[in-house]
Amino acid sequence: MTGRPQQLAGLLHVVLGDQPAARYDCHRCGTTEGPVTGPRPVASFVEHVRAVHAGRCPARATT
Secondary structure (H helix, E strand, O other): OOOOOOOOOEEEEEEOOOOOEEEEEEOOOOOEEEEEEOHHHHHHHHHHHHHHHHHHOOOHHHO
């Protein structure tokens, strides 16, 4: 890989199994969203974080 090193902007934690869970940590603004548990809430949460957080992240305008 070449080019400038990239920084990790956020981390979406998803645990699968009998009791799925998810949490999102934004390393730009320091926000933690979640955790949520259960199959349907986790699926909705993952979709929501991917679609919405980047657009509302207060640190995004400064990076």
